[in-house]
Amino acid sequence: MFITINGAKIYYVIAGQGKPVLTLHGGPGIGDMGDNKKMFSSIEDKFKFIYYDQRGNGLSEQSDPETYTHEQYVHDAESLRQNLGFAKLALSGGSYGGIIALEYALRFPDSLTCMVLRGTAASYALQQAAFDNALQKDIPGVDQSLLEDLFFGRMKDDEDLKNKFLKIYPLYSLNYDPDKVKEFVARKKFVAATHNAFFTREFPRYDIRDRLGEISTPTLIMAGRYDWITPLKFARELKAGIPNSHLEIFENAGHSIHSDEPEKFYKVVNEYLETYG
DSSP states (O other), X not given: OEEEETTEXXXXXXXXXXXXXXXXXXXXXXXXXXXXXXXXXXXXXXXXXXXXXXXXXXXXXXXXGGGOSXXXXXXXXXXXXXXXXXXXXXXXXXXXXXXXXXXXXXXXXXXXXXEEEESOOSBTTHHHHHHXXXXXXXXXXXXXXHHHHHHTTOOOSHHHHHHHHHHHGGGSOTTOOGGGXXXXXXXXXXXXXXXXXXXXXXXXXXXXXXXXXGOOSOEEEEEETTOSSSOHHHHHHHHHHSTTEEEEEETTOOSOHHHHSHHHHHHHHXXXXXXXX
């Protein structure tokens, strides 16, 4: 279904039953609601999930790139909650979606019951760690220039974004399966304008480390021991800064903890949402 929010047509789906959970996908210009739908479909019998493509992503409208900001994404999420009539809901965000979730919790704490984060951080400082980790893996085609193009928002066009992202794709999971690449590409819409807007303007100035103590929302922080892009120290930083938080470390997982350790992932998420959602 589509709904117009803050001047942009947004695509969303509601599935499941029970306590409401609003999901925020990561990867501006690459991510979409399908990532979360695939992740949470097996527990839709326990919770009601609200999936949506953030503006400039997936099936949602391509807006003015000037509106591709953290602030706008936070307000879009809040407007969606209001328009759908949920008094309060849980918020789930992974990777860049976790960044938006953290800023949402700072701006609209009264809208939330709890927050579930995975593979995310409180500042742009993760960038150098991600560079170092990626280069240590010695993956063909992954070099300093490629990483700078991706993290500094230097995509020439949508095809360039697709080709360069696929080179780093093997880094995300400890259980990387090359046969799944075709399936991944087939269901993805790559949007260079969205990616570039966030990585040239928004991400370089992202830093809420000194505001973590203001977050009053009960927060579950999940992190993979071998996460290349948001190493464990950033999850520990979140845990130390957010007063009412719990850190769950996945010892046999990379960035994609839900696919590397699915059984533990669903158990931890279920228990947290049942308690705090």
